[in-house]
Amino acid sequence: MGSWPGLSRDFEQLLEAELNPGKMAGYPVWEAARYSLLGGGKRVRPRLLVAACELAASPPRAALPFAAALEMIHTYSLIHDDLPAMDDDDFRRGQASCHKAFGEATAILAGDLLLNRACELMIRVCLENPEGPCLKAMGILMEASGGVGMILGQDRDLALERSPEKEVELADVLWMAELKTSRLIRAALLMGGWLADLDQEVLDLLGTMGTSLGLAFQIKDDILDCVSSRDTLGKTPLKDQGAGKKTFVTLAGLESARTLLDEKENQVLRILDQLEAKGLKTGPLAGLVAYLTERNY
Amino acid sequence: MGSWPGLSRDFEQLLEAELNPGKMAGYPVWEAARYSLLGGGKRVRPRLLVAACELAASPPRAALPFAAALEMIHTYSLIHDDLPAMDDDDFRRGQASCHKAFGEATAILAGDLLLNRACELMIRVCLENPEGPCLKAMGILMEASGGVGMILGQDRDLALERSPEKEVELADVLWMAELKTSRLIRAALLMGGWLADLDQEVLDLLGTMGTSLGLAFQIKDDILDCVSSRDTLGKTPLKDQGAGKKTFVTLAGLESARTLLDEKENQVLRILDQLEAKGLKTGPLAGLVAYLTERNY
Structure with a gap:
């Protein structure tokens, strides 16, 4: 497994204080929001934001609060996606999901709080x-996180889930994944690039890479x-097939998904070059990409 | 009934376009968000914002988008509060509540979308x-809308609802109402005051008035x-008592609630003077206050 470039302890302290x-x-x-935000997670998006900043000689001080806001928004989306009315997931980040631990009403509010709090922090x-x-x-x-981005991605995910498999095409899953997952990862790199004052050509590369x-x-x-156990994954495995989820694996099969994965990873490596x-x-960015490429959880 | 100072058609067109x-x-x-945002509502908070702006000789152009963002955030809070896990309300603004019309998953997402969209608009x-x-x-x-404001107010509302009536004091209900309702109304007046560049003494008065x-x-x-029918109210009446809600009426009785209402209204009128x-x-602000004082829905 690739080594995991450390995000400073300052970052976790900032989350805790916020x-x-x-x-x-x-x-x-607040307890519920803290439980979900501070109880683990790979911090992929904030690490990407900081790594994009580090492309510049001297990364800006504002990187950490923006990284924190990004992680808050990612976490709120997980809390709401896990709700019974949505993906109905009992486990997340190796622990009971927010609504299992605190009840649905508090989980909905905790998600709202994190989205709102992210904005408060950035405005400050x-x-x-x-x-x-x-x-x-x-x-x-x-x-990236709104109704033409991540939220529309979750809307599309729910719609595909309810569609008969034969009516769904790989292009639908690609678009859904681009909205639901790529937009926030792309935003991480672009925010880092903007905060570090990188030029437009670099920003374009970061956007495509994201x-x-x-x-x-x-x-x-x-x-x-499809291939992991719950202990490795920190959430329920084999969930997609049972729930009628349309994923790259259910649509294209395991081998085609692996081929597509290679293709996307090669695009990323070319941009790194x-x-x-x-x-x-x-x-730092190359280290992160290596880690993400080799992760098995 | 007091006359209802008009909010320009531009406002509704702005909401529609956003x-x-x-x-x-x-x-x-998006359909669900449009249904809830565009399907009626008294627009009290945006009207207050605009009226606070109008205290100045020439209200600023930015008033309308901020008024729209405020109404989006108010509407998202209604959608989430109405969910089965929260207040479980089937009617809102004279029509089926969002989750009754679109299902819970889409209603949760529509709320998220409106909060996020309000921020996008204001950032622009x-x-x-x-x-x-x-x-x-x-x-x-x-x-005002976050975890030390409106969201905490809903958290307190849920907590009071689950408490035995004899353990709840009027001060608890006052604090809950201040967080859940006053904070956004106070924000409406303060935002208007800031946007119109009014001086600190006026801002302080607007804050207290809010x-x-x-x-x-x-x-x-x-x-x-307690005293209305569903047709007048546009939502389910007598809901509070059945649901174990702790309100000014359930805690203090109808007559004491009326006395407290008079007291608060007199404070507002003194500040207007x-x-x-x-x-x-x-x-414009006096017209709105007169309307709100005399409303019966």
Whole structure:
């Protein structure tokens, strides 16, 4: 397995502090939000944001709060997706899912809280840095997570789930995965690029890389769902087939999914080469890509 | 009944346009969001925002998009509060509630979409107006709607509902109503004041007025729940008592609730006088207050 480039302890401390303003931690909605946000997770998206920042010689200070906001939004989406009315998942990140631990009402509110809190945090940083690209970075994230991005992806996922298998095409699954998974991963790289003040050509490369990396990530998830145990995965395996989910594996089969995964991963590696040829500091990003390529959970 | 100062047709057109970007209207999550946002509602909060702007000689152009964002956030909170896991309400704004019309999964997503979309809209306006108070106004709204504001209010509402009546005090209901209802109404007035560049003394008055007006609004809601029919109310009446809800009426009784309502309304009227004594254009705001005081739905 590839080594996992560390995200500073500052990051986890920031998450912890953001989730206990004015000693709020005792209220159920805050407890539930803390449980889901602080209880593990690979922190893939914030690490990608920071790694994109590190392409520049001196990464900006605002990287961490934006990385934290991104992780909050990702976590809220998991909480809502796991609800009984949605994917009805009992396990997440190796523990009971939020609604199993706190009840549905509190889980819905905890998701709302995390989305709202992410915005509060970013606005604070924007107010402290009125010049510069902070507001632009916030705009990138909110567009990616919204109704023309991640939320539409979940809408499409639900729609495909209800469609008979023979009416669903691989292109439908590709679009759904691009919305549901790639948009946030692409946003991570683009936000990092903007915050580090990288030029437009690099931003374009990061955008393309994010889409491919997100698809590779989702295809790998679908493959792992098919071949893993719950202990490795931290969530319920073989869930997709039972639930009528349309995934790369259920639609195209395991071998074709692996071929598509290779293709997407090669696109990512080619862009890494292009970034390196431009003299950027690709070490951290390459380390992350290696880790994501080789992960088995 | 007091006359209802009109909100321009531009406002409804703006809502309509914001809820159909890139011809998205056909997707279930967008249809559900449109159904709830465009299907009626008294637009109290956006009208208050605009009326606060109108205290100044020339209200700013940014008022309408912020009023729209505010209404989106209010509407998302209604959609989520109505869910079976929360208040389980079948009617809202005179029609079936969102989850009754579109199913729970789509209703949860539609709520998420409206919260996210409100932020997208405000960020766009902030990017177009980098100088000035737009970002500050956005910060006021997001703090009011978040985990130390409206969301905590719903958390408290759920907690009180589960508590035995004899363990709940009027102060608990007051705090819950201040969080759940007043914070957004207070934000409406403060955002208007900030956008219109009013001075700190006026902002302080608007903040105090918002808290009292919000409490008056909630006490009136509780009273109307007790004495109205569904046709007048547009939602299920007598819901509070059956559901174990703790309201001003269930805690203090109808007469004490009416006394408290008078007290809050008088506070609001006194502040209106103070604003008028400062030479501000209080006509629109006074008209709204008169309407809210006299409403019977």
